[in-house]
Amino acid sequence: MGLTKNIAYTCTRRPCEAGHADEQAFKWIHNDLTEQIFTFQELDTASNRMANVLQRLGINKGQCVSIYLPKSVELLNSFFGILKNEAISCILFSTFGESALYDRLSDSRTRILITRKSLLKKVQKIEGELNELQAILVTDLETHQDDYILSLPQLLADVPDSFAFSAEIEPETPAFIQYTSGSTGKPKGALHVHGGLDTMLASFKEVFEIQPDECFWCTADPAWITGLVYGVISPLALLTNQIQFGGNFSAESWLEILQREQVNVWYTAPTALRMLMQEEAGLFKQYDYSALNRMYSVGEPLNPEVYYWGKKVFGCEVYDNWFQSETGSIMITNKPGRAVKPGSMGQPLSYIQAMILDDDMHPLPVRQQGNLCLKKGWGSMFRTYINKEDLYQEKFNGDIYISGDLAYRDEEGYFWYVSRADDVINTAGHLVGPFEVESALLEIEEIVDVAVIGVPDPILHEKIIAFLCLRKDCEWSRALELKCRVNISNKVSTTATPQEYHLVDSIPKNKSGKILRRVLKARYEGKDPGDLSTMEEK
Structure with missing residues (x-):
């Protein structure tokens, strides 16, 4: 097997080498709706400095660095700095409490944790139990608190802007961990590798079909697989004109962003749409969505009533799709050029073989509910559950991946979600x-x-x-x-x-x-x- 591109190289350094250094990597919109433009050169330099900090702190290839931050520019810089070191990134939701943090930090054997002052108290309650944690880097601490709790700004001020790393690496080099909850035990860390990048980019192109003059907005947090793969990695690697919103959910803010930024392609979640549905109808008439060409939804089933509401209010098609932390990228989707069946997950991507099987792994006829399964082989598939190889093996029967979701297939090859097969x-x-x-x-x-x-x-x-x-x-x-x-x-x-x-x-x-x-x-x-x-x- 040949070499593959480092994800961080593809998203930060390669655009600069290709002559796009001074072009916009993304527009960052703050909670108060003020905005900043960040270029590929700025992203590359900032992540270089982060990589230098980690290298000086002794982080080696294959060691885990966790990010416990709300959606922020510091989160993105940290993520790519980790990957430039060929270390493993683990992004954690900033809403996690101390037990959830402990489970994930101990399981991943995190060496360095990157966080902010407002979250530090939760970390300090468990730090004594994390024997492998070497240091906590705080993004908004002006000076080092001691030899353990360090000021990230102070560390960044003392390192160079350049960082030498390999653009090409072994495809199986670990890149990041995505944690998913277990039904009867501790959360499971799905490990993804740099070799999954090609599948991530292929799915982004096939599903979203974004044109050079279109503006893209993915609302998902990077701690969620959707936000990382389709809000960060794919749009940057493919030089997509995109915005990032670091603020909290607010109907007025979201509608203002859609109008002001002339968003053409919008990727969000059914819960967000259902929350918007609770607003007064008059609110939506105050904004102009004429630039919006298509909407996408993921994370849970898109109910037909939400589909029809979204299509009516925003005046464009709404495409639901399905994938998991374990699959690493979209597997089944509705997309332009195919008729949408409201309530359906859609059809498999061109390189994905999906099937409905009974508990003995036998194919089921159309309209009969069973286990939603996929044939192994796509690049972004997770490689193991960290420290839980036995549970990883349970997800497969030969070359068949068992998703843990129940679904059925209709006569035209559309898949319909039913429920989880477990208690999650x-x-x-x-x-x-x-x-x-x-x-x-x-x-x-x-x-x-x-x-x-x-x-x-x-x-x-x-x-x-x-x-x-x-x-x-x-x-x-x-x-x-x-x-x-x-x-x-x-x-x-x-x-x-x-x-x-x-x-x-x-x-x-x-x-x-x-x-x-x-x-x-x-x-x-x-x-x-x-x-x-x-x-x-x-």
């Missing part, structure tokens, strides 16, 4: 493992047992519901609910906070002690729970 909850596009939430709740002394499920929700796709057994001498109260919410936010994530809490006398479990979530879900929805013969007797 898809809330607002984030996959939340019930185990993490349950663990955080069990830390509260008033709670003796707990179970967490996901149920359909018109805004979030799935909302999180917690069933609690309290100690006999305790009662439910607003104060206890607040205690639950705060602990989950601090330990797991704000996105993992249940929308509802229900008190129960006992949690239904089978004879081996596994929670029967289907029983809880059926009871919540007022449906027949089905066969209860495996339930343990009280």
Whole structure:
């Protein structure tokens, strides 16, 4: 196998070598809607300096550097600086709490953590347990706090602007880790390699068909596979005219950006569209979307009613697509030139072979629900789960990748999502493992047992519901609910906070002690729970 291009080289150095050094790499829009232009030369230089800092701190090839920052220019510079060192990047959501942080930082054996002062307290609560963490670099700390908590600006001021690294490397060189939640245990880190770049770029071209004069906006955070592959890597590598918004969600801000920047191609999520649907109809009439040519959606199913609303309000086609942290790039999609079937994931890309199989890996006929599977072989496929090779092997049957999603295929080859095959909850596009939430709740002394499920929700796709057994001498109260919410936010994530809490006398479990979530879900929805013969007797 030949060599491949380093992702950081392709996105920062190669555009400069090709004569685009002084051209716009991206336009950064701040929360107050002020903007800055960043050129490819500025991006290359800033990531060179970051690479020099990491090299001086002793970071070697294959070691992990984690980024715990909100969406920011510093995040992008850090990501490419890590890859120039041939180290492994791991971008973490800035909403993560201390337990979620610990699980990921310890599992990835992170050597250096890059964060900011507002997030430092969460890190300091667990730093004593992270034996391999050598230093914390703080992006907005003026001077070093000690030999462990260091000022990144001070470090950057003392390194050169140039950095020598190999443009061509072995394709299997690790590049980044994307964590996805497990249904019954710790989160899993999907490892991706530099050799996946070609597939990422091929999918970007085939799905979005962006023309040189079009403006592209992907709203996803780079901690999410969508935001990293389609908001950062692909548009930079392909010299796409793009904007980046570092602010929080606001209907007015988003609509203003669409109008002011004359966005032509917009990539977002169904939850964002459902949130926009809650706004007064008059708000949308105040803005001009005539430049918008097409919209794309990912992260969860795009409901037909949201599809029709988006098409009506924004006056263009809405294309849903499907992929996972593990697949590394889009696998199945709606796209220009194909008729859209509202509610469908679309059809596989030209180089992807998708199929619906039963549990014995036999093909199922059209319209019959089964396991959504893919034939191995695309470049952006993850290479392992960090420290969980056994779980990685469980995702494959020979040369067939088992996605963990249930779906069916119609007579015209369109795929239709049904649900997850496991207990993972898809809330607002984030996959939340019930185990993490349950663990955080069990830390509260008033709670003796707990179970967490996901149920359909018109805004979030799935909302999180917690069933609690309290100690006999305790009662439910607003104060206890607040205690639950705060602990989950601090330990797991704000996105993992249940929308509802229900008190129960006992949690239904089978004879081996596994929670029967289907029983809880059926009871919540007022449906027949089905066969209860495996339930343990009280």
